[in-house]
Amino acid sequence: MKTLHSLVAVVLIALASLACAAEGLVVVKSPYSVTETMTRFENVVKKRGLTVFSRIDHAAGAATIGKSLRATQVITFGNPEGGTPFMECAQTVGIDLPLKALIWEDGNSQVWLGYNDPLFLAQRHGVAQCPVAEKLRQALAGLAEAAVAP
Secondary structure, three states, X not given: OHHHHHHHHHHHHHHHHHHHOOOOEEEEEEOOOHHHHHHHHHHXXXXXXXXXXXXXXXXXHHXXXXXXXXXXXXXXXXXXXXHHHHHHHOHHHHHHOOEXXXXXXXXXOOEEEEEEOHHHHHHHOOOOOOHHHHHHHHHHHHHHHHHHOO
């Protein structure tokens, strides 16, 4: 019975964290700073043969206009082997490519890594059955896991 209560608690916590995320956004907790999480993520992306197109520091951008944001960075990355088959299912997917990840620190100093769920993107573009979406989902989950692993 105690195991059942523990299982229910874990499921409720997981659902609560999903409820806080924007629709279609997969969010993973990171034990590292934003900068370290970003560097780790970038290294994993490169190690897996993907191209990094850009790193954007939103907090630095805000500072240029006299505003402040908690640490918030975006990285864009990908390769034609994943993107092209996705766009063959629906060319409009191109608006959501290259892939990107957002890494930010919340008001409680917790760092998060988030990315668009390819299954959500496939649904958004009317190609929910596109086979590459699941492959991309698994690949992104693997990148995120590797970046936040201890």
